[in-house]
Amino acid sequence: MKKVLVAYHSVAGHTEKMAEYIAEGVRFSGNEAVVKKVTDIKSENDIKGYDGYIFGCPTYHRDMTNPMKTFLFLAKKANLEGKLAGAFGSYTHSGDAPGLVLDTMEYVLKMKPFHLSSFRLLEDEVDTPVGMRACQQYGRAFGEILNEI
């Protein structure tokens, strides 16, 4: 069984909900998922020791949020080179953050983005059965890739 860290920032709760659904999907694949708020992670030692990492961030002002930026600096210290990476977030119109987060994971942290790339979900869809299933499928697909490694 592999272990996945789902670390997220959320202001209004939509990305938080996505994190829980994505973690469920990882568990459906037979793996363990730990969900943490980035603001609760104080040391790089809290980031080390997982087989895969999925980071979640909503888009505000066409950017990722400051707590996610701070967290990514901490993640750099954790040396996640070569680890499987995914990113997600809720949005209303431009949805830039998940792509920006995954770019940082790939080009700065030297991680390995998985084949579904980043995943963004319109805010109004988060609370629908379709939105929930889309999140679960993302997490499950991530876990299934880990099973093959």
Ligand SMILES: Cc1cc2nc3c(=O)[nH]c(=O)nc-3n(C[C@H](O)[C@H](O)[C@H](O)COP(=O)(O)O)c2cc1C
């Ligand atoms: C001040 C403000 C700025 C926002 N800027 C953007 C934006 O640039 N692009 C976008 O797609 N959504 C934008 N949004 C919408 C949020 O991404 C959306 O509400 C999202 O669901 C929030 O996620 P959260 O509930 O996890 O905080 C903005 C929302 C607020 C309140």
